[in-house]
């Protein structure tokens with residue numbers, strides 16, 4: 001199994017457990033879910049942490065993965081009765097879209113700072129809305145090159161301002177962001193479904 005495949009499995013399992021429990025996920029819990037020793041997991045999670053692909057707390061437990069985090073931030077995501085945050089606005093729209101769940105996103109326009117609340121019904125944001133999701137072209141670092149500039153904007157005018165300020169990237173509608181997110185988080189949503197059902201073996205066939 002390639003490094004990238006192991007990394008993806010660990011990120012998806014961490015996402016599933018975070019979503020299901022809304023609590024920090026210890027490496028022991030993650031290792032149990034994946035059938036990997038904590039020692040092996042240390043190297044993987046260390047690599048992911050260094051790359052900004054997971055968040056960990058002071059105890060070393062995973063508190064953020066695949067854009068979903070327990071660390072409060074700019075983009076709040078109320079989902080399944082729990083208060084999460086996300087690394088960017090696209091994460092906040094894309095994650096409930098992939099899960100097909102109702103949620104509420106609360107964030108602020110990247111330009112004027114106006115509070116923007118997006119109700120999500122069974123994974124779908126409202127059809128008629130002026131808000132736009134900024135999708136940066138990204139770069140080597142997911143967090144600084146993609147997520148940090150990935151804000152919600154109150155409308156087309158402030159999307160143009162943001163594009164001029166941070167570009168390159170594109171402003172897309174909430175519905176388009178949901179459609180892209182449903183695909184992007186599909187594997188993570190499957191891992192979440194397994195974690196939510198209490199099936200501890202996320203990837204029994206991998207033999208890691």
Ligand SMILES: [Zn+2]
Nearest residue numbers: 109112154158
């Ligand atoms: Zn604005």
Ligand SMILES: [Zn+2]
Nearest residue numbers: 087088091147
């Ligand atoms: Zn993001």
